[in-house]
Amino acid sequence: MTNVRDLNIGHLLRNLLRFIHLNLKTSFNSVMVILVGSPIVYGLFLYMNAATSSMSVTKVMEKSPYIGIMTIVAFLDLIIGYSLWMHREDVLQDRVTFRMIMSAILLQQIMVGNIFVSVAAAAALVFSKEVPLNKKSSKPKHVAPVVAMSIMFLLCFTMIMRVVA
Numbered sequence: 001m002t003n004v005r006d007l008n009i010g011h012l013l014r015n016l017l018r019f020i021h022l023n024l025k026t027s028f029n030s031v032m033v034i035l036v037g038s039p040i041v042y043g044l045f046l047y048m049n050a051a052t053s054s055m056s057v058t059k060v061m062e063k064s065p066y067i068g069i070m071t072i073v074a075f076l077d078l079i080i081g082y083s084l085w086m087h088r089e090d091v092l093q094d095r096v097t098f099r100m101i102m103s104a105i106l107l108q109q110i111m112v113g114n115i116f117v118s119v120a121a122a123a124a125l126v127f128s129k130e131v132p133l134n135k136k137s138s139k140p141k142h143v144a145p146v147v148a149m150s151i152m153f154l155l156c157f158t159m160i161m162r163v164v165a
Contacts, residue, residue: 031117080149
């Protein structure tokens with residue numbers, strides 16, 4: 001019974017995403033654009049916030065540790081977005097690698113509360129069957145950076161929980 005319900009929900013979600021003309025390429029590109037664009041917008045927000053309060057950016061970060069942590073998260077997002085852009089051909093060559101990277105991005109962004117990237121990564125995972133299944137994949141090349149970024153996001157999540165609590 002659970003398999004039938006899961007199949008229907010997956011089918012409904014896939015049809016909804018196709019209705020809004022979303023496919024693998026657009027969802028993957030949207031993940032990259034949001035990962036690169038959101039830190040730029042955050043940086044502009046940070047400078048505007050500092051200017052309106054007549055303080056320097058470092059003083060604003062000292063005043064609120066949460067802003068400092070989110071600045072680190074923004075830099076990590078920028079690094080991941082740039083890395084995805086530089087290695088997009090490698091990522092789109094193998095389904096296992098693609099799913100590993102998108103799953104890691106999904107979990108990382110849920111940890112820090114970036115809903116837009118989480119939704120885009122989930123949409124990319126829905127369309128991951130369009131990526132060819134390559135028998136000889138280059139997983140070891142991509143595992144270390146994914147693990148390193150996951151550890152960094154886990155540390156940021158821990159700091160956020162300490163600041164909030």
